[in-house]
Amino acid sequence: MTIRKPIKKAVFPVAGLGTRFLPATKAIPKEMLPIVDRPLIQYAVDEAREAGIEQLIFVTGRGKTAIVEHFDVAFELEATMTERGKDMSVLDAARATPGDIITVRQQVPMGLGHAIWCARAIVGDEPFAIMLPDELMVAQKGGGTGCMKQMVEAYEEVGGNLISVLEVPHDEVSSYGVIDPGASGLGANGALTEVRGLVEKPPLDEAPSNKIVSGRYILQPEVMRTLETQSAGAGGEIQLTDAMARMIGGQPFHAVTFAGRRFDCGSKTGFVEATLALAMEREDMGEEVRAIARRLLG
Structure with missing residues (x-):
């Protein structure tokens, strides 16, 4: 039996300026915008914890301190809530134990690959996960597991490098990274596809498939050495x-x-869709939100 190093570290690239959400993101990091009552970054962190991730590496930029503070102990708030007999469980998820969170700074916005490379010293010689908080991945209804947990289980089976993919209409492929697929239906549950190549935002007539890379990765540490010599690509x-x-x-x-x-919570319409979809599934507000939606639709 092959023994593989476990996936215990995850890199969260959160240095982006969030310009598509201005003016809301002028003073608030995009990753702190709430879907109902939890910020985007919280959903990604919870997904990582479910998958057994122990160390959260935030690649940040200027004005992003609120992300780390969100997971810190808010002494005054907690003391006041305790004094007033408030339910403290709502704060449990937004707390990290010492050492769980490490931050590094991407001083110049040079792209996702550069952001990941900024975490090289912390990743070291271990395989690691990458999670893009903009991509809100929601498990199937009725007790399904999160995306990263599904990927960790696949990694334990086949090792190597893995990326999450989803199928989209063919006319949308130019907005994403797309895989060139090989053999499919692999793995214990048939969810694995061999990757023969990757193309970033291909023209419609050159796209090798409609399977897009969807913001979750498990990579071997050798990618850091590859990034060291990687020249600029799409968008410079x-x-x-x-x-x-x-x-x-x-x-x-x-x-x-x-x-x-x-x-896709990197777009305003995707953000609204996520908020509406998750609100309608909540036991404490779903019925009321559905009634509001019906009323607005006339």
Whole structure:
């Protein structure tokens, strides 16, 4: 039996300026915008914890201190709530134990690949996860597991490098990184596809598939050395997709088709969709929100 190093570290690239959500993000990090009553970053952290991740590495930029403070102990708030007999469980998820969170600074916005490279000293020689908080991945209704947990389980089976994918209409592929698929239906549950190549935002007539990379990765530490020599790609930035493409063939590389739902919270319409969808599923407000939606729809 092959013994693989466990996935215990996850990198969260949260240095972006959030310009698509201005003016709301002028003073508030995009990752702190709430979906109902939990900020986006909280959903990603909870997903990581479910998957057994122990160390959370935030790659931050200027004006992002609120993200770390969210997971700190709010002494005055907790003391006041205790004094007034308030339910303290609402704060439990927004607390990290010492050492759980490490921050590094991406001083210049040079792309996702550069942001990941900024965490190289903390990642060291261990395989690690990458989680983009903009991509809100929601487990299937009725007790399904989160995306990263599904990926960790696949990693324990096949090792190597893995990315999460979802199928989109073909006319949308130019907005995403797309895989060139090989053999599919692999793994114990048939959710794995061999990855032969990766293309960042291809033209419609050149897209090798409609399976898009959806913001979750498990990569071997060698990717850091690849990023060191990675030249600028799409948008003049250091693209993680380009670095991963250079690794294909040298190490096992698979895509995991996520059994769940994805909301693109990097766009305003996706953010509104996620808020509405999750609110309607809440026991404490779902019926009322559905009634509001019906009324607004006339």
